[in-house]
Amino acid sequence: MGAQRRNLEKLLRSAYDLQRRQQTIVIARSFTSMEVNNTSQDKTVWQKLLDFFEHAWVLTSLATIGTLVGFFYTPVLVACGSAILLAFHRVGVVRRQKIAVQIAAYLILFLVTTFGLYGADQAVKKNWPHIPSVPEIVDGVRKLMASTPAPTPTPVIVQPPTPSFADITVQFLDPKDVVYEMLNVSDQVASDPKYWFGLFDLDFPEERKTQALPIPARTMTGDYLRPHDKYLPTDVLSYHPEVRAMVKKGDRVFGWMGVTCRNCIRTRAYWLYFVDGQGGWYSEMPAKLVKGEAFPIDIDKLRHDTEAGLNEYASPKKRIKIPPYH
Numbered sequence: 003m004g005a006q007r008r009n010l011e012k013l014l015r016s017a018y019d020l021q022r023r024q025q026t027i028v029i030a031r032s033f034t035s036m037e038v039n040n041t042s043q044d045k046t047v048w049q050k051l052l053d054f055f056e057h058a059w060v061l062t063s064l065a066t067i068g069t070l071v072g073f074f075y076t077p078v079l080v081a082c083g084s085a086i087l088l089a090f091h092r093v094g095v096v097r098r099q100k101i102a103v104q105i106a107a108y109l110i111l112f113l114v115t116t117f118g119l120y121g122a123d124q125a126v127k128k129n130w131p132h133i134p135s136v137p138e139i140v141d142g143v144r145k146l147m148a149s150t151p152a153p154t155p156t157p158v159i160v161q162p163p164t165p166s167f168a169d170i171t172v173q174f175l176d177p178k179d180v181v182y183e184m185l186n187v188s189d190q191v192a193s194d195p196k197y198w199f200g201l202f203d204l205d206f207p208e209e210r211k212t213q214a215l216p217i218p219a220r221t222m223t224g225d226y227l228r229p230h231d232k233y234l235p236t237d238v239l240s241y242h243p244e245v246r247a248m249v250k251k252g253d254r255v256f257g258w259m260g261v262t263c264r265n266c267i268r269t270r271a272y273w274l275y276f277v278d279g280q281g282g283w284y285s286e287m288p289a290k291l292v293k294g295e296a297f298p299i300d301i302d303k304l305r306h307d308t309e310a311g312l313n314e315y316a317s318p319k320k321r322i323k324i325p326p327y328h
Contacts, residue, residue, distance in 0.1 A: 084112075166189075166190045166265075167188065167190060167265055167266060167267035168186055168188045168190040168191060168192035168193070168227075168229075168263055168265050168266050168267070169186070169187050169188040169192075169266060169267050169268065170184055170185065170186055170187070170192050170195060170227065170261050170262065170263055170266055170270065171184075171185050171187050171261075171270060171286075172184055172185070172197075172259060172261050172270065172272055173185065173284075174238075174272075174274065174284045174322075174324045175235055175324065175325060175326070175327040176235075176324070176326060176327035177276070177280065177281025177282065177324045177325075177326065178279055178280075178281070179237060179239070179240055179279070180237070180238045180239070180274075180276050180282070180324060181235040181236055181237050181238065181327060182197075182235065182236055182238055182259065183232055183233065183234075183235045183236075184197065184227065184232060184233045184261060185230075185231075185232040186227040186228065186229055186230060186231055186232065187230065188229060188230075188267075189229045189230075190229060190265065191226050191227070191228055191229060191265075192226060192227040192263040192265065192266060193226050193263055193264045193265050194221060194222060194223050194224070194225065194226070194263055194264040195221075195222050195225060195226075195227055195233075195261070195262075195263045196219070196220065196221040196222070196261070196262050196263060197219070197220060197259065197260065197261045198217075198219030198220070198259070198260050198295055199215070199217040199219075199238070199257065199258070199259050199260075200214055200257045200258045200259075200295075200296055200297065201214060201215045201217065201238075201255055201256070201257035201258075201259075201274065202214055202215065202255070202256055202257050202299070202301060202304075203215060203248065203249055203253050203254070203255055204253070204254040204255070204256055204301070204304050204305050204308065205250070205252075205253040205254055205305075211301050211302075211305060212301055214257070215239075215245050215248065215249070215255075215257075216242070216244065216245060217238075217242055217245055218242075219295075227263070235327060238274075239255075239278070249278050250278065251278050251279040252277060252278060252279060252280070253277070253278050254275070254276075254277055254308060255274075255275070255276055255277075255278060255282075256273075256274070256275045256299070256304055256312070257273075257274060257299070258271055258272060258273055258274060258287070258297055259271065259272050259274055260272075260292070260295055268289060268292075269292050270286060270287075270292065271286070271287045271291070271292045271297070272284050272285065272286050272287065273285045273286075273287060273315050273316045275312060276324060281323070281324050282323075282324050283316075283321040283322055283323050283324060284321070284322055284324065285315075285316035285320045285321050285322060299315070300314070
């Protein structure tokens with residue numbers, strides 16, 4: 003019985019000691035938590051702000067930005083040194099040392115880091131041909147943004163309809179009684195054809211030598227000439243009885259005929275020479291000469307030296323002999 007009693011007492015004592023130890027641990031933990039909470043609550047705004055700047059992310063950001071900007075503006079390197087001091091304070095290397103030791107440590111660390119960064123900055127600038135300045139960087143970014151075109155929708159190009167024009171030419175036939183024939187050589191209808199003459203009888207009396215034959219100009223309003231079609235041949239002189247009566251057989255006639263239409267691409271004009279009842283030739287004028295409806299001619303030279311005068315208006319190589327009319 004005595005032995006069993008002693009064993010029971012030891013067991014109870016061990017249980018009691020275990021319980022006391024557990025209570026002590028719980029009390030210690032509660033005290034530590036309260037101390038931390040009290041310490042956090044007792045901090046001032048400036049102490050909390052210092053904790054913020056001593057945070058690892060803030061220190062990394064300050065050091066990175068300060069290093070980059072320091073290449074362009076050297077005094078900013080001081081910010082990098084200050085970031086290192088904040089990290090040094092955060093670790094608490096000299097926290098429990100005397101105030102003089104702390105000041106000396108902070109001062110030495112600040113000078114070493116700042117001058118070290120300054121030396122590195124100067125070495126890079128010395129060996130780098132050109133470090134762009136801040137204005138140059140800003141200007142470069144602006145040019146890059148301006149050179150990047152904004153996406154624009156593909157425009158729908160509507161081709162305007164190609165304008166269509168007619169073109170009328172003239173040919174002369176029948177050397178015995180000259181006729182003219184108007185032809186539409188285009189693929190478009192020629193609207194409102196128009197023609198006119200400026201013919202002179204080189205054998206008129208002296209007092210009438212500059213009198214043009216009274217062949218009226220005509221605009222066939224409302225009329226048209228189909229593509230690749232032609233009008234019936236019309237007599238130059240005989241179509242007008244009063245003109246036919248003025249010109250005698252064997253008289254020399256020289257001048258021009260013009261033709262166009264309302265939608266013609268150009269006006270054409272032709273030099274025309276014939277001896278009434280015998281034949282002659284015609285020649286189309288160059289386009290650069292056709293600037294109106296009348297063309298100056300030297301009547302006196304044509305009357306006295308006809309062939310030489312005609313050569314001034316159309317060379318023999320460009321003349322088309324008036325063919326017979328079939």
